[in-house]
Amino acid sequence: MGEVITVTSGKGGVGKSTLSANLAVGLAHAGKKVVAVDFDIGLRNLDMILGLENRIVYDVIDVMEGRCNLSQALIHDKRAKNLYFLPASQTNDKNILDREKVAKLLSDLKKEFDIIILDSPAGIESGFEHSIFMADRALIVSTPDVSAVRDADRVIGIIDAKSEKAKAGEEVQKHVVINRIKQDMVDKGQMLSVEDVLSILALPLIGIIPEDQNIITSTNEGEPIFYSEKSPASQAYKNIAGRVLGEDIPFMDITEKKGILKRIFG
Amino acid sequence: MTLFERIFGTKKEASSASRAKDRLTIMLAHERADCAVPYLDDLQRDLLEVIKKYTQVRDINIKTENNQNIDMLEIEIQLDK
Numbered sequence: 001m002g003e004v005i006t007v008t009s010g011k012g013g014v015g016k017s018t019l020s021a022n023l024a025v026g027l028a029h030a031g032k033k034v035v036a037v038d039f040d041i042g043l044r045n046l047d048m049i050l051g052l053e054n055r056i057v058y059d060v061i062d063v064m065e066g067r068c069n070l071s072q073a074l075i076h077d078k079r080a081k082n083l084y085f086l087p088a089s090q091t092n093d094k095n096i097l098d099r100e101k102v103a104k105l106l107s108d109l110k111k112e113f114d115i116i117i118l119d120s121p122a123g124i125e126s127g128f129e130h131s132i133f134m135a136d137r138a139l140i141v142s143t144p145d146v147s148a149v150r151d152a153d154r155v156i157g158i159i160d161a162k163s164e165k166a167k168a169g170e171e172v173q174k175h176v177v178i179n180r181i182k183q184d185m186v187d188k189g190q191m192l193s194v195e196d197v198l199s200i201l202a203l204p205l206i207g208i209i210p211e212d213q214n215i216i217t218s219t220n221e222g223e224p225i226f227y228s229e230k231s232p233a234s235q236a237y238k239n240i241a242g243r244v245l246g247e248d249i250p251f252m253d254i255t256e257k258k259g260i261l262k263r264i265f266g
Numbered sequence: 267m268t269l270f271e272r273i274f275g276t277k278k279e280a281s282s283a284s285r286a287k288d289r290l291t292i293m294l295a296h297e298r299a300d301c302a303v304p305y306l307d308d309l310q311r312d313l314l315e316v317i318k319k320y321t322q323v324r325d326i327n328i329k330t331e332n333n334q335n336i337d338m339l340e341i342e343i344q345l346d347k
Contacts, residue, residue, distance in 0.1 A: 146286050153294050189281025196287045200294065 002110040005117050005244065006135040008159075010151030012122030014143045015179040018215060018225070019207075019237070020119035021049040023139075025226045026241025028083035032114040035074065038088035039131040040121040041097060047087050051222025052077065061089035064101040070108055079227075084113070097130045106134045115244075124155060129162050136165060137173035139206060139240075143180045144192035149200055152176070156201060175206035177240065182211045207240035208251055209233050298330075306330070313341070322346035 007020045017040075024036035037060060038046040047053040058073035063086070077083035086109075089096070109116045120131035132138065138159055142152040156174060160166040178194050185191035194208055212233035218225040228234050235252065242249045310328055317323050324344040331338040 146290055149290055150293065150297075154297070157298060186283070189283045192283050192286050196283065200287070200290055 002113045002116050003136045004106060004110065004134050005115060006120055006131050006138045007117060007141065008120040008128065008132065008138055008155055009122065009141040009148070010124065010153075010155040011142075011148045014141050014148050015177075015209070016122070016141050017046045017049050017119050018219070019139065019141055019177060019179070019209075019240070020046055020117050021224045022226045022234075022237035023241055023244065024050075024083055024085075024117045025077075025080050025224045026238050027115050027117075027244065028077070028080040029226075030241055030245060031082065032245070033082045033084075033112070034080075034115045034117065035084040035086060035109055035113045036117045036119065037086040037109070038119050039097075039127060040088050040119060041127055042089070042091055042094050043121065044088040044090050046119050047085070048222055049219055050077065050085055050224060052085050052087075053222070056087045059087045059089040060105070061091060061096055064098065064105055070105075070112075095126055097127065099130065099133070102130045103134060124158060128155075132159055132162050132172075133164050135159075135163060135172055137175070139175055139177050139244075140201070140203070141177045141179055142197060142201070144178060144186075144194075144197055146192075149192070149197055153201060156203060174203050176201055176203045177207040177209065178205065179209045180211045181208055205251070206243050207236060209236040209240075210252075313343075317343060 005023075007016050007023070009016050017038075020036055020038075024034050028034045036046060036050065038044055039060070040046070041061070044059075047056060052075050055075050058068040060073070062068045063070050063073045073086055075085045075087070077085060106116065118131045118135070121127040140152050140156055142148045159172055159174060163172045165172050176198065178197055181194065182191055186193045194205065198205055210232045212225070212231055214228055214231040215225050215233055218228055218231075225231055225234050226237050232252075239249045239252065306328060310326055313328075314323060314326050317326070322345060324346045326344070327342040329340040329342070331340055
């Protein structure tokens, strides 16, 4: 049976879809059979980050409403052989997801895939609830700013209340991913550090992603940053994929090496 | 900052990051408490009623305490002398 991993954050724009895409690619490259599902109904975006927007015929709502088979809607990524993608619907009706149909879809996916990645919408409304209630584990993404951390804290507080697994007395594994860290600002005391964020959220860390301009260009191209092996963020995503699979990978040292002159004048 | 302060870091001034951390910590302490026990006011009123049956009460304070594993209510009952 596959494992359901929900990527969530509370606040929008902190990098949920970018993490979902790159984690999915990373896990597929590690040999797992992966499906990435965009649950952001009405605001589909994972398709463009994965570069699969031109291949969409059916979407997740079509599957749930029985307008097509699951296999007709699944898009097979050509580059990562083990990766499949199920796009969100672009309907305006954001309440269209139905709890029982979501449960049915996910249990079907669990039979076919090792890992199901759910890219949750921002917010704490029904879309978020549908993406969390079947989760085996949750990755909570936050950037080091007060709004993102505050919203992440809210979300962490309600995950268990919305989860089937927690109702059954089991634990939803929860980990924090800290995105867009600018180490030079942290060093100057101008940005919350990884330690600051973790001490507030009180959950274990599973990834630190440095600010990396390559993300913008790779999203422009529709090619996940995972493939730009020289970029710092690519390595960070690869490490997260490894840790999700239980590997013990040390956290990247993102501190800049500073010379004495720079320390005085910089 | 003077050159001397830059080199030796003698100037002690709260950085904006530490202000962010302090503000968040305080804000979240409030929000977590609110979200954990929405029935706090009702509980306080009912407790007061029950205890009044037996003894004189001056005040009841209920504090919420939580970390990852445990939610706790700390109830302080001040008796009238």
